[in-house]
Amino acid sequence: MATTTTDPQLGRLVDGRYEIVARVARGGMATVYRARDRRLGREVAVKIMHPHLAEGVDGASFVSRFRREARASARLSHPGVVAVFDQGVDGDTSYLTMEYVPGHNLRSELRDGPLPVGRALDVTVQVLAALGAAHRVGLVHRDVKPENVLVDDEDRVKVADFGLARAVTEVTSTATGTILGTVAYLAPEVITSGGCTPATDVYAVGVLLHEMLTGTLPYPGETPVQVAFRHVHEDLPPPSVRVPWLPAEVDALVASFTARDAARRPAHAGAALAALRALRASLADDVLARAAVPGAGPAGPAPADGADGPDAPGPGTEAPAAPAGAAGAASADDVDEIPAAFFADVATTGQVTEHLVAEPTTALPAETPVRRRRRGRVVVAWVCVLVTLAGGGVGGWWWFTDGPGAWTDVPTGLVGAAVQDAETRLDRAGLGGRTTETYHDDVAAGEVVSTEPGTGEPVRRDGVVTLVVSLGVEMLTVPAGLVGSAQDDAEAALADAGFTVGPSSGAYDDEAPRGEVLEVSVKEGSTQPHDTAVRLTVSQGPAPVQVPQVVGRSQEDAEGDLAAAGLRVDYADPEHSTDVAEGNVLRQDPEQGSDAVRTDTITLTLSAGPREVAVPDVVGMSEQEATDALVDAGFDVEVNRYLGGLLDTVRFQDVDGKAPEGSTVTLTVW
Structure with a gap:
């Protein structure tokens, strides 16, 4: 007989506002539901922590992670980051309300095989842009x-x-040395020391890019402890080991992102993004469109969707919670000799990603809640006996070492104070302080941006509070040599320097070729705030003009008219003309009204005047015969008749020898 299990959260109204509609994904720490916000009338994703995790001595740390997720997301405003709208507690239920993203996660795409190179790079660009924020x-x-x-x-x-x-x-490990994260994507420094920097995320992105290009992780099919060991002691194999046709530039980029020494990686996602964009622009279209053949090269099993917990506030396949007792954690200091029992093997048929813990992004205690409660009752019983026997001495010792008396709250007034004042406040509260620095656009240099733990959160009386101190607005240096370079080269140089390139403007220029940078909105070599949008003025080449009419004009006037239009002049050999005076323009190419651009050349043909031709001797001819002979030779004819031209015979002609073609010859007929 079949058994149907109904999720008790379905149909529930959380906090009197969020109506649970459907379950999206389930993991070892929380379940994500699609819900309707009755107050604002919008669809949201609600992430509900499993109630049993709030119990026992570790319960506060899980609730703290929920709150930390809300605080972290609240500090971000970027279209590539899933927004967190609300966080709260409804009875025993701790929840987060997030942006609902209808679609799928990247794992579902990878399940179909490697991605085309262009698609893999485009996804990586968007991931780095979000991480950059x-x-x-x-x-x-x-x-x-x-x-x-x-x-x-x-x-x-x-x-x-x-x-x-x-x-x-802040280090990745907790106070007990527990490593949090997914072992396939962990940077070496996280495994060996628990430390993390923005370069730690760049390493994970490099592994992710390797997986998208090849369809498998760098070390498929190995146990988590082996994967951790190889991350620490070996360079990641280049993607071309599995996909030989990939260009060497792709291998070099992945190697840069996944360098074992964090100092050799791009320092942050912004620097990695600039390098990635430069690479993509250099790859041919046929390479960008090509994808590796699924299963080519060494292959490993692929993880089931949801195996990493309900991280995605959108549609996904459910994954069962990790079984009790299977979520041990490895000490960051003992990574070279981690016993296999510290890792929960989540590999199943078709998986390629293995995780450091059974619920990969959460360190769960290895004991079941029942055993923990049982042990708690035993401890309480023994404490009661000892208090009775020692007259309260043991109880007092416990109160001030592990009980409530051992803890205090982080004092107020630290955020926004000068670092020296904040350190004085911590000293008065009996707390230690350490500082770290970060750039900040709104907080003045030397003032505290934030603290960890946050204001009002619990900290041991002898504990240390980290003060994040502002360096002020990050200033960047504008590259030199932008003017005179190609637009693409100038934009790449600005991006490499960390600047945002604003929309460019065009200007006509007689000397600079199309696409050459004419001006930059800020001075080259100057220091500018990191969020300055640098704009380029780019040459559009010479301006368009229409060719003026210069036929019939003198040479000097024609040259002046063409120069005024920005056009240059060249000359063809002069030609004889009976219509245009010698030295004037007989013909132009291109003709009047033609489209041209400044600096184009107009070819002029000047008139050489009429030709000198032989004048026929027509004396003794009749008037008609003489006229025809002269006209055929290119002359005009005038006739003077005496006695009415009685004898019709030419007696005289006023021109003989040679004369300009088209000139007039006068005949005397009688």
Whole structure:
């Protein structure tokens, strides 16, 4: 007999506002539902933490992660980041309300095989753009993977799940040394020391790009502990090992992103994005359109959708929660000798991605809630006995070492204060302080941008609070040599320097060829705020003109008219003409009204005047015969008749020898 399991959350009204409509994805830490916000009348995604995780001594850390995800996302405003709208607690339910993204995640695309090179690069561009927004406000995502890359119905890419995001200088490990993240994408420094920087996200993006190009991870089919070991001790194999036709430039880019030494990687997503755009622009169209053959080269199993937990607030395939006792964690200090028992093997048929823990982005205790509660009751019983026997001494010791007396709250007034004042406040509260620096557009240099833990959050009385101190607005240097270079080269140089290139304007120029930079909106070599949009003025070549009419004009006048239109003059050999005076323009090419551009050349033919021709001797001829002979020779004829031309005989002609063609010969007839 079949058994139907109904999710009790379906149909529920969370916090009197969010009506649960359907379940989207389920993982070991939370379940994501599609819901309707009754107050604003919009569709949202609601992420509900599993109630049992809030129990016991570790419950506060899971609730803290939920709150941290809301705070981290609230600091970001970027179209490529899934927005978090609200966070709250409804009874025993901790929830986040997020932007609902109808579509799919990148894992579902990879399940069909490798992506075309152009598609892989375009997805990576959008992922880096979103991460760049996080890095600019001092956040590191720490869990970049296909399950956290969403593609909406309009093919726009969004990065989800900032639940592991932390300030740039905060280590990845918790106080107990637990590593959080997905082992296939973890940078070596996270495994060895727990530290993370923006370059840590760049490493994960490099692994992601390798996976999109080849259809498999760099180390498929190996156990998590082997994968972690190889990330630390070996350079990632280049994608061309599996896809030999990939250009060397692609291998070089992936190698740059996944360098084991974080200092050799692009320092942040913005720098990585500039390098990626330059590479894409250099690749031929046939390479961009080509995709690797699925299954070519060494292949590994692919993970089931949802195996990484409910990170995507959009449609997806459910994944069962990790079984109790299968979520151990590895110490970051013992990575070289991590026992296999510390990792939960989640490999199943068809998977290629393995994870450091059974629920890959959450470190869960290895004991079941029942065992934990049982142990708690035993501890309480023993404490009661010891308190009774020691007259309260043991109870007092516990209160001030592990009990409520060992904790205090992070004082107020730190954010926005000068760093020296903030350190004084911490000292008065009995807390240590360490500082890290980040650029900030709104907070003056030397003032505190944020703290970790945040204001009012619990911290041990002898604990340390990290002060994130503003360096002020990040200033960048404008590259030299932009004027006179090609537009594409100038824009690439500005992007490499970290600037945004604003829309360019065009200007006609007689000397600069089309596409050459004429002016830059800021001075080359100057220092400008990082968010300055630099605009280029680009040559459109010479301006268009219409050719003027110069036929019949003198040579001097014709040259003046053409020069005024920006046109140059060349001459053909002069030709004789009976109609145009010698030295004037007989013909022009192109003709009047033709389209041209400034600096074009107009060819002029000047008149050499009429030719000298032999005058026929017509004396003794009749008037008609003489007239015909002269006209045929190119002359005009006038006749003077005496006695009415009685004898019709030419007696005299006034011109003989040679004369200009077209001149007049006068005949005397009688």
